[in-house]
Amino acid sequence: MGNRRFAHWLTGAACVLLAGMTAAQAQPIRFAVAAEPYPPYTEKQANGEWKGFEVDLIHKLCSEMKAECEIKEVAWDGIIPSLLAKKIDVIFSSMSVTEEREKQIAFSKAYYDSVVAVVGPKDAVVKKYPDDLKGKTIGVQNSTVSASYLKTYYEKIADVKYYDTQDSVNADLLAGRIDLMMADGTAMAAFVKTPDAKDLAYLGAVPYDPIFGKGVGAGLRKDDTELKSKLDKAIQELLASKDYDDLSQRYFGTSVKPTF
Numbered sequence: 602m603g604n605r606r607f608a609h610w611l612t613g614a615a616c617v618l619l620a621g622m623t624a625a626q627a628q629p630i631r632f633a634v635a636a637e638p639y640p641p642y643t644e645k646q647a648n649g650e651w652k653g654f655e656v657d658l659i660h661k662l663c664s665e666m667k668a669e670c671e672i673k674e675v676a677w678d679g680i681i682p683s684l685l686a687k688k689i690d691v692i693f694s695s696m697s698v699t700e701e702r703e704k705q706i707a708f709s710k711a712y713y714d715s716v717v718a719v720v721g722p723k724d725a726v727v728k729k730y731p732d733d734l735k736g737k738t739i740g741v742q743n744s745t746v747s748a749s750y751l752k753t754y755y756e757k758i759a760d761v762k763y764y765d766t767q768d769s770v771n772a773d774l775l776a777g778r779i780d781l782m783m784a785d786g787t788a789m790a791a792f793v794k795t796p797d798a799k800d801l802a803y804l805g806a807v808p809y810d811p812i813f814g815k816g817v818g819a820g821l822r823k824d825d826t827e828l829k830s831k832l833d834k835a836i837q838e839l840l841a842s843k844d845y846d847d848l849s850q851r852y853f854g855t856s857v858k859p860t861f
Contacts (some may be wrong), residue, residue, distance in 0.1 A: 629669040633689040634675035637766040641852045642695050643837040645674070654852040655693055658712060661844060668847050678765065678778045681705060684820060690828065692820030695785060698861075699814035703731045707823045709832045711859035712840070713849075714794050716806035717747050718786035720774065720793060725781065727804040734754030734759050740770040740779040747783040750812045760797070774801065783807065787853050816859035 634643045634651060643653040651672050663670035675683045680696075680849065683689050684706060698708045719727050719734075727733045738760040741748045751761045762779055764770045770782045775797055782789075785805055793803050819836075821829050839845050840858060849857050 606770055608818055609850040621843045629671045630651045630663065630666075630691060631664075631673050631689045632691045632693045633673045633683065635677040635680060635694045635766075637677065637768055638844070639695065639767055639788060649709065654713075655695065656850060657848055658778055659693055660834045661839055662832065663727070666831050666839055667683045668831075679743070681820065684822060687822070690821070692781065692826070692830070695738060695788075695817055696820050698745060698816055699812070701749075702751075702814075707825070707829055708818035708820060709819045709829060709861045710836045713857040714816040714834050714859040714861065715788075716786040716809070717750065717783060717813055718789045718806050718810035719750075719781055719783050719800075719804045720789045720801055721781040721804050723800060723802040725802070725804060727781065730808055731758060734769045734781070736760075737780040738778075738813060740764060740773055742784065746813045747785075750807070750810055751783060753812060757844065772788070772839075787857060812855075815861040 625718075634655065638644045639653075641653055642655045643651055645651050651674075656672065659670060659672065663848065675688050675689060678695070680692050680694065681687075681702070684692055692706075696702070698711060703710070721727065734755060735758045739751060740762045741764070743763045743765060748763060749834070750760075755761055755831050764773070767784060767788070770779075770784065771792060773779045773780050779805070782861065786803075790803055792798055793801050819832055821832070846856065849855070
C-alpha cells in the first residue's frame with residue numbers, strides 16, 4: 602500500500618512538474634521596443650497596436666521560429682536594465698551593436714544597417730567635419746551611438762543638448778531651439794519628408810566612426826544562448842528572402858540589408 606501511494610504521489614508530482622514545464626515553454630517571447638514613436642521603424646497606433654519596419658520583422662521572425670511573441674514598450678533609457686531584470690526577452694528597437702553594449706548584453710546577427718546623419722534648416726551647410734559643426738547647438742537622443750559620438754568629439758567645440766526621446770529632439774529643431782540634430786539616417790530621411798519638416802533638410806551622412814558599431818541587432822541576455830541561436834537562424838533566413846527586400850523598399854525605398 603505504501604509503495605502504491607508513493608507511486609501515485611510520484612505520478613502526480615511528475616504531472617505537476619510537466620505542466621509547469623509546459624507552461625514555462627508556452628510563455629511568449631517578449632520583444633521590447635522603445636516607448637516612443639520612431640517612424641518608420643516603430644510607431645504606436647491609436648488602437649494601441651504597433652506598426653513599422655521592425656514590427657513587421659518581429660512578426661516574420663516569430664513566424665519563422667514558430668514562436669508566440671508579444672511586443673512590450675519600455676522607456677529607451679531603461680531598456681537594457683529591463684532585459685537584464687528579465688522583464689523582457691529581446692530588445693528589438695534600432696539598437697546598434699557596439700563594444701560598450703556587448704560588455705552587458707549579447708546581440709543577434711545584425712538585421713539592418715544605417716548611417717548616422719545630420720538634419721537642419723534647408724540653408725544650412727554641413728560638409729566638413731568637424732568644422733561645419735563648430736559653435737552649433739546640436740540635439741541628440743541620449744544613450745544612442747550619435748550621443749556617444751558627439752560626447753566624444755564635439756562637446757568642446759559645440760553646444761550638445763541631450764534628450765530622452767527622438768521626438769523631443771525633432772520638436773526642438775522644428776521650433777528653432779537647436780541648430781542641428783544627429784540621428785539614424787534612415788529615420789531622418791523619413792522625418793524630413795513629413796509636412797512639419799518642410800523647412801528642414803537631410804544634410805548628409807556623418808563619416809563612419811567605430812563608435813557607430815556594426816549594424817543593428819537584437820539585444821539578448823548573455824545566457825540566453827538557445828534563443829540567440831534560434832533568432833540568428835531566423836534572421837539569416839529573413840535576410841535572404843524576398844520578404845526582407847520588399848519591406849526594405851516599402852519603408853525606405855532602398856536596401857538596409859547589413860553588410861556586417
